[in-house]
């Protein structure tokens with residue numbers, strides 16, 4: 014059995030992010046959505062995600078962006094969110110174990126929930142009356 018360490022620094026974040034988006038690029042559900050926006054060069058997106066997770070997990074400045082706005086035009090729905098989280102959690106668990114790894118999965122799930130509630134096209138939102 015290989016001993017897994019926790020996510021400790023930006024090099025670990027790169028392992029997580031690179032592994033995760035490799036799975037995304039091979040995924041039948043999610044790949045088409047990403048390829049519409051990122052057709053060939055994934056490195057700028059990966060670089061941005063390294064900075065995002067570095068800020069989210071370690072509070073290190075560097076990420077500037079608005080994830081909510083970026084996702085507001087995407088066809089976010091429960092099935093896609095489930096797959097996204099599944100691939101993210103799988104990548105995390107395959108490489109890391111510990112407090113920061115748990116924190117990364119937790120943060121991803123919170124953001125996923127917000128995306129789904131605020132911009133999702135889930136049936137519940139469409140049928141719920143606002144009054």
Ligand code: HEM
Nearest residue numbers: 046047050065077078079080083089093094097121124125
């Ligand atoms: C169904 C689920 C999701 C899909 C299809 C999706 C898709 C995308 C796509 C296509 C981009 C590139 C946008 C662009 O450059 O214009 C992006 C960026 C990003 N995504 Fe997601 N995403 C999903 C869920 C999540 C979740 C749960 C998180 C939480 C960690 C997340 C975090 C981000 C961040 C931080 C960016 C960079 C935003 C920026 O440009 O500053 N995404 N996503």
